[in-house]
Amino acid sequence: MCACLGVLMWSGIGTAGAEEDPAPIVAQVSDPRAFGHLVGDMLTRTIVLDVPDRLRLDEASLPSTGRIGQSFELRRVERSWLPTLTGRRYTLVLDYQVFRAPREPSVLDLPSFTLHFAGTPRAEELRIDFAPVGMTPLAPVEAPLRAGLGNLRPDAPPPRVDTRPERLRLGLYALLALLPLGHLAMVYLGWPWWQRRHRPFARARRRMQELPVTGPTGEWLEAWRALHVALDATANRVLHAGAVDRFVAERPAYAALRGDLALFFERSERFFFGGQIPIEADRLWLREFCQRCFDAERGAG
Known part of the structure; x- marks a missing residue:
């Protein structure tokens, strides 16, 4: 009876020693300071875990990067581990960036999360609690009423x-650009226009248009001489009645005026050598004849 009781007692002592609690997970959390943070600041949480050899961290339970609500964004999750005498030491580094800019001082909470560990005799979990973060506004709600700090600033x-240097340079560029433009305008516009106005029949036509039909006889005789001068300049020699055919042959543009040219020289002979005076009909005819000569001159180029 006593021997059996001793065996039972010894067996009970051995069983009690075999059912001791396994070593727990030891966590050390280093949080950022709890005050004085601004929007855009980077906040770092460092978590050191001493995990016994019977457990292994389930990396799927680590927080994933990305936006967390309207206050934070998890920018980086870094994991590393080292072996220890009793298991492994994990080091987790989590970087959060602040995205909220409060108008008044306030306290925000870095989010909590739960880590999972697989092992024997059973899996375990460890909750990492939230961390308070004091936020400071960028500027006071109402600026002090001092010069330059009010709600409205002048x-x-x-x-x-x-x-002045830029205007002078632009003026010089404009002048340099106008020189070739002015040359082109003179060559293709100004000089041809000047030549047209100073052709022989163009000058005679302007003089005759300014002369009234009832003007003095002497002025009309001068106009008649001006038309003779225009004909001589066009023919490049003194033109008379006997040279009309040669003139028309050399300058076909005036071929339609052959009869008018002969009539012009005939009337000139009567007015300058016969003593007759050009009447109003003669003056009107001379003006029309000068216009036809001008048209032929312009058509000849």
Whole structure:
């Protein structure tokens, strides 16, 4: 009876030693300071885990990067581990960036999460609690009523910029650009226009248009001589009645005026050598004849 009781007692002692609690997970969390943060700041949480050899961290339970609500964004998750005498030491580094800009001082919470560990005799979990973060506004809601710090500030006068060098340079560029343009305008517009106005019949036509039909006889005789001068300049020699055929042959543009040319020389002989005076019909005819000569001159180029 006593021997059996001793065996039972010894067996009970051995069983009690075999059912001791396994080593737990030890966590050390280093959080950022709890005050004085601004929008855009980077906040780092460092978590050191001493995990016994019987457990292994399930990496799928680690927080994933990305936006967390309207206050934070998890930018980086870094994991590393080292072996220890009793298991492994994991080091987790989590970088959060602040995205909220409060109008008044406030406290935000870095999110909590749960880590999963696989092992024997059973899987385990470890909750990493939230961390309070004090936020400071960028500026006070109402600025102090001091010069330059009120709600409305006077517009600053625009700075004065000396544009004289730029204006001088632009003027020089414009002048250099106008020189070839002016040359082209003179060659293709000015000089042809000047030549047209100073052709022989063009000059005679302008003089005859300014002369009234009832003007003095002497002025009309001068107009008749001006038309003789225009004919001589066009023929490049003194033109008379006997040279009309040669003139028309050399300048076909005036072929339609052969009869008018002969009539012109006939009337000239009567007025300058016969003593007759050009009447109103003669003056009108001379003006029309001068116009036809001008048209032929213009058609000849």
